[in-house]
Amino acid sequence: MPELPEVETTRRGIEPHVRGRRIADVRVHDSRLRWPVRLPPLGGREVVAVTRRAKYLLFALTEGTLLLHLGMSGSLKLVPRGTAPAKHDHVDVELDSGSMLRLTDPRRFGSLHYVADAPAQHRLLKRLGPEPLSDEFDGAYLHARSRGRKVAAKSFLMDAHVVVGIGNIYANEALFTAGVRPTRRAHRLSAAQCDRLAGAVKDTLAAAIRHGGTTLRDFVGGDGQPGYFRGELEVYGREGDPCVRCGTRLMGIRTGQRATVYCRKCQR
DNA sequence: CCCAAGACCTGGCGGC
DNA sequence: TGCCGCCAGGTCTTGG
Numbered sequence: 001m002p003e004l005p006e007v008e009t010t011r012r013g014i015e016p017h018v019r020g021r022r023i024a025d026v027r028v029h030d031s032r033l034r035w036p037v038r039l040p041p042l043g044g045r046e047v048v049a050v051t052r053r054a055k056y057l058l059f060a061l062t063e064g065t066l067l068l069h070l071g072m073s074g075s076l077k078l079v080p081r082g083t084a085p086a087k088h089d090h091v092d093v094e095l096d097s098g099s100m101l102r103l104t105d106p107r108r109f110g111s112l113h114y115v116a117d118a119p120a121q122h123r124l125l126k127r128l129g130p131e132p133l134s135d136e137f138d139g140a141y142l143h144a145r146s147r148g149r150k151v152a153a154k155s156f157l158m159d160a161h162v163v164v165g166i167g168n169i170y171a172n173e174a175l176f177t178a179g180v181r182p183t184r185r186a187h188r189l190s191a192a193q194c195d196r197l198a199g200a201v202k203d204t205l206a207a208a209i210r211h212g213g214t215t216l217r218d219f220v221g222g223d224g225q226p227g228y229f230r231g232e233l234e235v236y237g238r239e240g241d242p243c244v245r246c247g248t249r250l251m252g253i254r255t256g257q258r259a260t261v262y263c264r265k266c267q268r
Numbered sequence: 269c270c271c272a273a274g275a276c277c278t279g280g281c282g283g284c
Numbered sequence: 285t286g287c288c289g290c291c292a293g294g295t296c297t298t299g300g
Contacts, residue, residue, distance in 0.1 A: 002293095002294095003293095003294095034276075034277095034294095034295085034296085055294080055295095069294085069295090070294095071277090071293080071294065071295090072277080072278095072292075072293040072294060073277085073278080073279085073292095073293080088278095105277095106277080106278060106279070107276090107277045107278050107279080107292095107293080108276080108277055108278085109276070109277065109293075109294065109295085110294095124295095124296090148269095148270090149270080149271095150270080150271075151270085151271065151272090155271090155272095158294090160294085160295070167293075167294070168292090168293070168294085169293095256271095256272080256273095257272090257273075257274095258292095258293085259291090259292080259293095
C-alpha cells in the first residue's frame with residue numbers, strides 16, 4: 001500500500017523518535033520477507049539519520065545502514081520495549097529510549113537489508129531513476145527518456161528506472177490531471193504533454209505528502225498506518241462514476257496488469 | 269536494450 | 285454462516 005507520500009509520512013512520523021537513539025538490540029521474530037532477513041549484531045550503534053530514497057527508508061547508523069522497503073502492506077510503529085510480538089510482526093529494533101521500532105508486514109512483500117557500505121551503490125538502489133520532486137525530474141527529462149519507448153504512458157511513469165515513487169494510484173491521478181490517456185505509447189508523448197505530466201506528478205505527490213503531514217497519526221503506540229489520500233482521488237477507484245471535470249463515465253481497463261481508470265473525453 | 273508476463277503473499281470481498 | 289476464488293499492490297526475475 002505505501003506509495004511514496006506514505007513512506008515519506010512514515011519517515012517524518014518516526015524520525016524524531018529514532019534519530020539520535022542508540023540501538024539496544026534487534027530482534028527478528030519472523031525473517032520471511034521478500035528476501036530472508038539477515039542482520040549482523042547492531043547493538044550499540046546509533047541511528048544517525050532517517051532518510052528516504054524512492055520508497056525505501058534508510059536508517060543510517062554510526063556504521064552501516066538499514067535499508068527498508070514496506071512493500072504492499074508493511075508499516076512501522078513505536079511500541080514500548082517488551083511488547084509481545086503479534087502474528088505479522090517481523091522485526092523489533094529496540095532503542096535506548098525504552099521504545100522499539102516494530103516492523104509489521106502481513107503480505108511480506110517488504111524487505112530489510114543491512115548494507116555495510118555506500119547504500120546508493122546497493123543493487124536495489126543503484127539503477128533507480130530520479131526523485132519525482134527533484135529538479136532533475138521535469139518535462140524535458142520525461143520527453144528525452146520516453147523516446148523510442150513503446151510501452152503505455154502509464155507503465156512508463158510507473159517504471160522506477162525512469163522515475164521513482166509513482167505507484168498505481170498516483171499514476172492514474174497524474175495522467176488524469178495532465179489530460180493524458182494512460183494507453184498512449186510513451187514515444188508518442190509530446191513535449192507539452194511531458195511538461196504537464198511532470199507537473200502533475202509533482203503536484204499530486206506534494207499534495208499527498210502535505211495531506212499526510214496534516215493527518216499524521218501518532219506513531220507512538222498508534223497503528224502506524226497513515227491514512228490514504230482517498231477523499232481527494234479523482235479517478236482511482238471511481239470506474240463508472242462521472243468524471244469530475246466533464247461528467248463522462250470513467251473507463252476502467254487494465255494496463256500492464258494494473259487497474260487503470262481514465263476519462264476518455266478529458267484524456268488524450 | 270526493450271517488453272510482457274510471472275512470481276511473491278494474504279486479508280478482504282463478492283458470489284454461491 | 286461457510287467456503288471458494290479472485291483481487292490488490294510493488295518490484296524483482298524470467299523469457300522472448
